[in-house]
Amino acid sequence: MAEKRNLGRHRKRFSLRFGDGEHSRKAFTEDISTTGIFIKTAYVCKVGSVIAVELELDAVRTVEMEARVMWAKKVPPQMIHLVKKSGMGVRIIRFVRGESDYGLLCEELSLPYAELL
Secondary structure, three states: OOOOOOOOOEEOOOEEEEEOOOOOEEEEEEEEOOOEEEEEOOOOOOOOOEEEEEEEOOOOOEEEEEEEEEEEEOOOHHHOOOOOOOEEEEEEEEEEEOHHHHHHHHHHHHOOHHHHO
C-alpha cells in the first residue's frame, strides 16, 4: 500500500520558536503542510497539549499560530541528529498572524520545480 501521509508534505527547514503559551524553545521544521508541521526538537511537549508556534519564514515574514501536539518522539539531545523523526508533529489549530504568508508558502512549495524557473 502506498504511503499517503507524505502527500502535501514538503521538506523545508525554517527556524521557529514554540512553547506553552509563550515562545520559550528554539527548534527547526523538518517538513510542513497546509495542516501541520513536524518540529525537530529534543524537547517535546505532551501529546494533546496546545502550544504557541512562531515560524520565521524569512527576515521580514513571521507566522504565529496555535497548534496541537498530535504525536511526539523524545530522544536524548546528543542523538537528535542520528534518529529519524525525533521531535513532534503538530496540527495547526488557528493562525494568530501571517496566515496568508503561510498559505502562499505552501502553494509555492507544491509547484513542480520546472514551474519555479
